[in-house]
Amino acid sequence: MVEAAREWGIFQAVNHGVPADAVAELQRVGREFFALPQEEKQRYAMDPASGKTEGYGSSVQRSPGDRKIWSDNLFHTISPPAAVNHGFWPEKPRGYREANEAYCGHMRRLTREVLERLSAGLGLEEGAMAEAFGGGDDGLVLMQKVNFYPPCPEPELVLGFAPHTDLCAFTVLVADDVPGLQVSKDGRWAVLHRVTVSKEKTRMSWPVFVHPRLEYVVAPHPRLVAGEIPAKYDYKAKTFEDYMYCKINKLPQ
Known part of the structure; x- marks a missing residue:
């Protein structure tokens, strides 16, 4: 895991x-939500003016190469x-809230285990990275x-999502059986990734984004840049909220 994270991201x-049934139930309620009439989905529409990312919405924009x-x-x-x-949690379909709450319990455990493995791989105590997030489950935000x-008759003209790196510390992703995620490493399509669409089949995915609270200050771990080990990047400590603002608006970090 540590080697893959270091080399590929x-x-x-x-x-x-x-449990497989917890994943299957998460996928069932997700598929059934998107099969609802548009007016029902719009009840949970994202409000861009609020500055919040929660809710239902569409990604309609141009990506590099003018692909929609x-x-x-x-x-x-x-x-x-x-x-x-x-x-922002849909009332329909039946069982949506229960499925997400059950899956969340598994994600809280899994994210702790991933952080422990990565901490050990960095030569730190197992709890070091979780502590760097503020300690305990309440220090980790899971979205x-x-x-x-949807299928597109001309998939070469569109992307499901443009090339990007995620805003969060790490992402736990569940996908369906329709391929589409592409990873870039050494100039080839890792951490920089994009999503393609299918000509004939609907593709869905269920990422959980893991990050600290907005007010939490993020910076290189002091144990990893101490003494003779310089920081790899000239990164200034800032709140996670400010970090997100800079990244979204492509400002220097």
Whole structure:
């Protein structure tokens, strides 16, 4: 895991302990939500003026090469409980809330285990990275997104999502059986990734984004840049909220 994270920035988790029926139920309610009439989905529409990312919306924009972004999505916080706004959790289909709450419990455990493995791989104590997030489950914010990529008759003209790196510390991704995620490494299509669409099949994915609280200050871990080990980048400590603002607006970090 550590080697893959270092070399590729991405890895497949196996023997992770997340029950198959929990994943299947998460996928069922996600598919059924996007099969609802448009007016029902619009009840949870994202409000761009609010500055919030939660809610239902469409990604309609131009990517590099003038390829149109072709996707819909639903986005809401699942942890910690104090940050959850159930107003963005659909009432339909049946079981949506129960499926997401059950899956969230597994994600809280899995993210702790991933952080422990990565901490050990960096030569730190197992709890070091979790502590750097503020310690405990309430220090980690988990945001669930459901991506819906409908089939496109001319897939070469569109992307499900343009090339990008995620804003969060790391992402736990569940996908369906329709391929589409492409990873770039050494100039080839890792951390820089994009999403393509299919000509004939709908593609969906369920990423969980893991990051610290907005007010938490992020910076290189002091144990990793101490003494004779210089910082790899000239990165200035800032709140995670300011970090996101700079990244979204392509400002110097």
